[in-house]
Amino acid sequence: MPRLPRRTMSAAQVSARSDPHAGGCADGEGGQGCGAHPPLQPSPEALITARGLGVGFGGPLVLRDVDFTIAPGEIVTIVGPNGSGKSVLLRALLGILAPRRGQVTRRRGLRVGYVPQRLHIDQALPMPVHRFLSLPQRHGPEAQARVLARVGVPDVAHKQMTVLSGGQFQRVLLARALLAEPELLVLDEPTQGLDQPGTAAFYRLIEAVRGELGCAVLSVSHDLHVVMSASDRVICLNGHICCQGTPQVVLNAPEYRALFGPGTGGALALYQHHHDHAHDHGGVAEPATLDQQEGHG
Amino acid sequence: MLDDFFLRAVLAGLAVVLATGPLGCFVVWRRMAYFGDATAHAAILGVALALGFSISIFIGTLVVALVMAMTVAVLAGRGWAMDTTLGVLAHSALAFGLVAVSFLPGVRVDLTAYLFGDILAVNRVDLAVISGGAVLVAGLLVWRWSALLTATLSEDLAHAAGLHPARERLVLTLALAVVVAVALKVVGALLIAALLIVPAAAARALARSPEAMALLAVAIGAAAVLGGLRASLVWDTPAGPSIVAVAAVIFAASLPLGVLARAGARP
Ligand SMILES: Nc1ncnc2c1ncn2[C@@H]1O[C@H](COP(=O)(O)OP(=O)(O)OP(=O)(O)O)[C@@H](O)[C@H]1O
Ligand SMILES: [Mg+2]
Numbered sequence: 285m286p287r288l289p290r291r292t293m294s295a296a297q298v299s300a301r302s303d304p305h306a307g308g309c310a311d312g313e314g315g316q317g318c319g320a321h322p323p324l325q326p327s328p329e330a331l332i333t334a335r336g337l338g339v340g341f342g343g344p345l346v347l348r349d350v351d352f353t354i355a356p357g358e359i360v361t362i363v364g365p366n367g368s369g370k371s372v373l374l375r376a377l378l379g380i381l382a383p384r385r386g387q388v389t390r391r392r393g394l395r396v397g398y399v400p401q402r403l404h405i406d407q408a409l410p411m412p413v414h415r416f417l418s419l420p421q422r423h424g425p426e427a428q429a430r431v432l433a434r435v436g437v438p439d440v441a442h443k444q445m446t447v448l449s450g451g452q453f454q455r456v457l458l459a460r461a462l463l464a465e466p467e468l469l470v471l472d473e474p475t476q477g478l479d480q481p482g483t484a485a486f487y488r489l490i491e492a493v494r495g496e497l498g499c500a501v502l503s504v505s506h507d508l509h510v511v512m513s514a515s516d517r518v519i520c521l522n523g524h525i526c527c528q529g530t531p532q533v534v535l536n537a538p539e540y541r542a543l544f545g546p547g548t549g550g551a552l553a554l555y556q557h558h559h560d561h562a563h564d565h566g567g568v569a570e571p572a573t574l575d576q577q578e579g580h581g
Numbered sequence: 582m583l584d585d586f587f588l589r590a591v592l593a594g595l596a597v598v599l600a601t602g603p604l605g606c607f608v609v610w611r612r613m614a615y616f617g618d619a620t621a622h623a624a625i626l627g628v629a630l631a632l633g634f635s636i637s638i639f640i641g642t643l644v645v646a647l648v649m650a651m652t653v654a655v656l657a658g659r660g661w662a663m664d665t666t667l668g669v670l671a672h673s674a675l676a677f678g679l680v681a682v683s684f685l686p687g688v689r690v691d692l693t694a695y696l697f698g699d700i701l702a703v704n705r706v707d708l709a710v711i712s713g714g715a716v717l718v719a720g721l722l723v724w725r726w727s728a729l730l731t732a733t734l735s736e737d738l739a740h741a742a743g744l745h746p747a748r749e750r751l752v753l754t755l756a757l758a759v760v761v762a763v764a765l766k767v768v769g770a771l772l773i774a775a776l777l778i779v780p781a782a783a784a785r786a787l788a789r790s791p792e793a794m795a796l797l798a799v800a801i802g803a804a805a806v807l808g809g810l811r812a813s814l815v816w817d818t819p820a821g822p823s824i825v826a827v828a829a830v831i832f833a834a835s836l837p838l839g840v841l842a843r844a845g846a847r848p
Pocket of ligand 2: 372401
């Protein structure tokens with residue numbers, strides 16, 4: 285794998301390299317690495333702000349010292365190894381988990397579209413897709429059909445949730461999140477179970493939706509290269525925030541490399557190249573959809 | 582018209598299943614069967630206290646059922662091993678209630694009426710209390726339906742949609758306590774949980790949406806009340822157990838029907 289060319293290094297990356305905590309993330313050293321991200325500003329229009337957030341389940345904190353904010357329209361991606369507290373962070377930010385330390389403030393009446401990492405629907409509960417999409421707010425059949433077509437599952441409205449395939453289920457979860465016309469989309473590994481063209485199309489769809497709704501997107505993903513290229517800001521998490529910043533900054537941060545190894549750099553460079561081109565097209569002619577046939581025709 | 586004891590019994594039974602139908606669905610969806618048992622068994626303790634302090638049986642059972650339901654809800658929130666905890670609570674509440682009744686001075690209490698119900702002895706006041714409580718619970722469930730259903734599906738999704746799952750849990754807890762208090766006279770403490778679960782379980786096999794399941798549970802409950810009361814009239818069987826027995830027969834019949842319905846729905 286080719287390394288990122290040296291000339292793309294920014295001053296921020298250089299400062300990250302000289303960080304005394306270099307490579308010290310995995311062992312639990314605290315502090316915001318990288319040194320490149322501006323300090324947390326208390327901004328009135330921030331959708332969610334967390335300060336000194338700590339979450340635990342009786343035992344030691346699984347997440348600590350998290351300062352976080354997300355602005356309207358911002359795309360923030362959280363990366364980190366399994367068990368590093370990514371889902372816990374999302375659930376604490378949404379108010380599902382009560383923080384043990386610090387505090388979380390959400391903007392009043394914030395509309396959130398949430399795709400959880402796991403959703404188990406009990407066999408005892410009959411739940412057709414069209415009913416699921418109307419929980420808790422009702423949405424008419426036309427709106428439902430439109431959004432189902434958009435996420436690439438136009439024919440499932442009358443199926444039971446429990447008979448859907450993993451990928452179909454995931455798409456329906458996204459459809460429900462989109463129907464809320466969210467100001468903030470919170471996606472916990474949303475592309476799990478999607479086929480490869482589906483994954484690529486998924487991120488295009490998210491970008492298109494953000495273009496239309498202007499919503500912010502906070503997601504967790506293991507598709508490092510794809511996600512990184514499409515994010516405004518990446519947060520590298522391992523029980524605390526190891527480092528955060530623009531994708532390039534994080535990619536070159538020693539804390540990130542300590543967690544993911546240097547190998548991912550080359551892939552990102554390729555994707556970034558691709559991504560830059562995509563932006564040259566300017567206006568989008570037709571709305572992006574998550575077509576299941578994509579890539580076969 | 583309400584002079585007829587049989588008519589009063591029918592109306593009381595129908596009122597109760599109006600509440601137990603939808604509430605029973607939540608009990609089944611949330612796997613709270615033991616929760617219903619613990620609360621219902623605690624009613625016997627309520628009977629003992631009510632007789633001991635000479636207050637209304639309805640108030641006594643309502644208070645004790647509320648305390649029990651709240652206790653269980655709090656323990657559940659703390660992450661206790663619910664299966665065991667509820668089993669212990671359910672049976673000790675019954676045991677302590679039976680022991681407490683035996684201590685009552687001077688009164689020879691006929692416990693069968695409280696254990697198995699005494700629907701044929703429902704008077705006008707009972708009927709008013711029963712239907713009032715049942716309509717209250719049914720109305721509460723209809724009013725909070727969407728929030729209750731979302732919180733039942735997933736508390737995480739409910740939180741993200743700006744709802745408060747803890748509040749919805751409280752609504753169900755209150756509803757359960759009221760239902761126990763009003764259903765005591767109809768089917769008795771031992772079979773209240775059955776009246777919650779059996780019609781809902783029978784409806785599950787036939788329903789394809791949560792609303793359909795709740796309505797079907799009411800319909801099945803109503804059929805069980807009519808069938809059970811008729812059976813008790815014809816064969817002189819105990820009314821409460823007969824109602825539950827008819828519901829159980831409908832449940833058994835629903836299983837093959839459900840298989841057929843699903844096969845028919847497939848293209
Ligand atoms: N409900 C819970 N009770 C107890 N511990 C929990 C709970 N939820 C999460 N944890 C613990 O918190 C830690 C972080 O979990 P989390 O689900 O946030 O990981 P993650 O970063 O999302 O991992 P993955 O990539 O596998 O999804 C884990 O050690 C996990 O065991
Ligand atoms: Mg996770």
